[in-house]
Amino acid sequence: MIGGLPLTFAAPALLWALALIPVLWLLLRLLPPAPVVRRFPAVALLLGLTERDADVHRTPLLLMLLRTAALLAAILGFAGPVLGPRGATGGGSGPVLMVVEADWPDAARWAALQARLTDEASAAVAAGRPVAVAVLSEAQVPRPVFGLPGAARDRIAALRPAPWAVPAARFAALAGALPEGRFETVWQADALDRPERAALLAALQARGPVRVLTPPAPPPALTAPEPGGAGLNLALLRPARGPAETYTLAIAGTDPNGVERLLTRQPVAVPAGADRVAVTLDLAPELRNRVQRITLERGATAGALALADDGARRPKVALVDPTPPQEGLELLSPSHYLRAALADGADVIEGALPDMVRAAPQGIVLADAGGLPADQADALIDWVRKGGVLVRFAGPRLAASIEPDAPDDLLLPVRLRPGDRALGGTMTWGAPRPLAPFAKDSLFSGLALPPDVTVGTQVLAEPGPELSDHTLATLQDGTPLVTQSTLGAGRVVLFHVTATADWSSLPASGLFVQMLERLAMIAPPARDRAAVLSGGVWRAVATVDASGALQPVAEGAGGAGIPGARLAAGPAGPEIPAGLYQSGGRRMALPLLPPGAALAPAAWPSGVALDRLDAVPARSLKGVLLATALALLAVEALAAIWLSGRFARGLAAVLALGLLALPDPRGARALDDPALLRAAGGTVLAHVLTGDASVDRLADEGLTGLGWTLTLRTAVEPGPPVGIDLEKDDLSLYAFLYWPVAADEPLPSAAAYGRLNAFLRSGGLILFDTRDGDGSAAPGTSPEAERLKVLAAGLDIPALAPVPADHVLTRSFYLLDDFPGRYVGAPVWAEAPPPDAVAAAGMPFRSLNDGVSPVIIGGNDWASAWATDDRGQPLYPVGEGVAGERQREMAARFGVNLVMYVLTGNYKSDQVHVPALLERLGQ
């Protein structure tokens, strides 16, 4: 620091150049600005005239001051002044212990922090002091040893912040492992309040002075989301003294195809002084179940990432009750208890089985059902194979439907014996049986058994070698109560009792709800996380790194797994990093900050030397000073010009230069849209997004296929197609737009029409496809065609006519006489040829439109015929057999012709002039 100012120089040696200023002053003073040379005949009259002020021959004082100031600024600028604290300030002797926390809040400004720590270490090294480094956040308990100073510096250079907070026991552990003797301590601490620090601080202070480097406030963070009310609730935490500010939450999740993408953004306004703001993400159930991550934008710490797990989702569960509703027997209805159990934790839909399967729920609960019709059973099996969970309950109907010699029913996990077994009834000897404790590694392990749950009646499984593998719960006599089998990616679970209370008291107990939770039928309430977690062994799937990114954990890594109780107990730490954990089919997130967490700023005792790292952010003044020097020189140049009388000319030149230097505002706009960048780099096929997902997907697949065809056969190599949102996207870079018309497509806005018309005027072509050429409606009468009429009303479309046989489209690449797609024969319309077009003598074609027809309209559903997957295999059937393949080929050829027509215009039409051109060339 210089003179109390927190000013340091990167190259202080350069400041010696300041001594040159007096010399330069003298030199500059003797160098007046060069005079203008003028031819003048009457010089003779001037000879001998002297000016009164002899000093004018010297440089004026103003110029001198300007030049000296510019020089001063330049010298100071090149010396690299930095305003603000930087570099170590220690000046003692003896060993230095560097206690480094390096945990998640430090990730926000790690680079600066690391530079500062390196500076500290370097300063100690330069003073010849031994340095030891103790990193508190690492997996091992630190045992600092004063060693080679270079090693400490390397250690710091290799250090990365950990994505957890320093475990509480570490402070005491370090206090017990301090090296011998007296030493100075430099303690890098995060800004969070840790009461455990007091003991370590006392131990360190007993050995020597302690300096604490700590930022004034922790970075903002998010707590774990929990479901509640209409959506997900979480809290945004930040230091209380902050000003009013708006943060943005980015909510990411999987789309229906399983690809992770940004679902939505939500701004969160934090009023001044508030340290905790509750945020409710009000999302549609569909969307909410897809949420995986909530990120605080600009957060860049592990605390800025909140993970949504199974607990944040409400599964969609279908409840199928095959019994017809009976008046007044509600408590006897098999679905009553199920409904009550599911209602709080799942989105329940009810209805007939075929409808429910089509609704694609996560789980289907099938109350007592006998044999299902074959088609329903097949649909159900398909659904389970794709990952559904089918939970069945026994009952009189199921018991009655079991036949001894029937083949294995895939919808039952085990073979059942016909009939049911009653215990404890009036006609039986045995009493109702209670449940056996759940096996250690079973799905239900850890659930408490209420003593009053007994089973009176059950269906029995055929004993067999695999029965125990399929059993999830048994009665005390060993007979299975719940069995399970896997089917494809899904599971079939059978409760061997009814879903009503007449065979057992299970449905009326709390255990029933917990079992359904374990079966992922119900989202567990947040308070029961511990209960949910406690069973099973969990394996990390992905962990959060210090910068708040989710890093997948390789399969098999992570050792033997983590007991659920450990996960439930503990804050995230070196052994259990925050992240996603999996056990069986369940996924749980271990949050860095549980829902109730708060960020309390650290309070240090008044005796500790605190170095608020960012009290004054270090700011390099080099740029400012050099810019000042340049500005001063510019002013000096202007003044010199003015003094030399060339001001008018010089000013014009300077203004011109200034105009040149002005940044072009249009140039500043970044081209950041990757689609636009690609479109600007080459030919890209584009289609209009209609809002109908299936139509859009079809168009995308179709253009992908057409792109394949073009790449293989022609010099046109379009990349992947681009979907165009007419309301937002810029059309100016595209030449070809495929517009599949959907019957319920919304009308574009006036601005979108303006862009479309500009697109058409500038030579673009739109292929309208009404996809109605299957003959089900007369041409032009289908809903799509009606919609097209409405859509096209706002477009500047010329008079249309069916494409004549000698149109360029028939010969721009292939020779075609028809334009088939998935359908054949529907008329294709293009701009009408001029009425006076005639074929020149000897020419096979008329000289038609001069230019490209702005629109081509048809209904042959070309996209379906073009569509291919990524490997070029066709996706949709076209026609039948060889004729169908021929038709697909012709459709592809039409696509090639069309793109060639778009790109080359009437070039092929001009071929008719070739004889005339050759004749002229001959002359």
Added chain:
Amino acid sequence: MSQPLIARASIRAGAEALADPAPALLAAAERLAASVRAGGHGRRRAGPGPDFWQYRAAEAGDAARSIDWRRSARADQDYVRDREWVQVQTVQVWADGGLSMRYHSAPRLPEKAHRAAVLALALAILLEQGGERVGTLDPDLPPRVGRAQVERLAGAFARPAPPAAEFGVPRPGTLVPGGWAVLLSDFLGPLDPLAALIEEAAGKRMSGVLMQVLDPAEETFPFTGRTLFRSIGGGLSHEASEPASLGARYRERLAERRDGLSALARAAGWTVLTHRTDAAPAPALWALGGLVGRRAHHWGGGA
């Protein structure tokens, strides 16, 4: 193909003008002379000059062949046709061809040398039409009568000898006694050679006019800013940090020089006229022609 023809014609005209500037100069001078003539100053045209004649009675000593018989036949007396002796004025015009005359302060202004040449030639045309003998101070081009002399003068003015000195000096020793001398120059150079010439001319009973042709910049001295003034030939230079502060004293010196010039002229009975190149040339020619022509006429009439 008409365009190239025009282009060719204009190129040819330009080339001819470049190769022989005399016609252009002559044209400019004739235009100027005509404008002065059109100003109602037509008395010169009425004078018959060489056609003037009268009859007088034959006296003893008259040759018989000098008797005009036709006139004598109408009377009893013999008459002699007598040509009146006409006093033809000799005018010598000198336009300064020094380097200092090659100056114009703005592109729109003509060079002083050009203006001086145009004025000189226009005066020559007027005088020639008035029947005077016109020439230069150059011994190769002594005063003569007739249109051809105008052409010769145009040639001489259009192709002056390459200026060697900063300031032109009229060559002494070629003065025609009793004639007129018209000197066009900026008179910025040393005045001693001029004084010598005037003295010599006065000795030969010559009348004269000095016309000082100046660029406006030379009169107003509008310069500011640090300037190194250098003469056209480069021989003289003067550096000024703030020329504006010199302006007043420069104009003083210019006025002194004019006074000197006037004193010089007055001593010999000559006249000093001034002309600025940003002014129209016609009034200058008017003044010049009026001065020279009137005296010539007066003298002629008095004879």
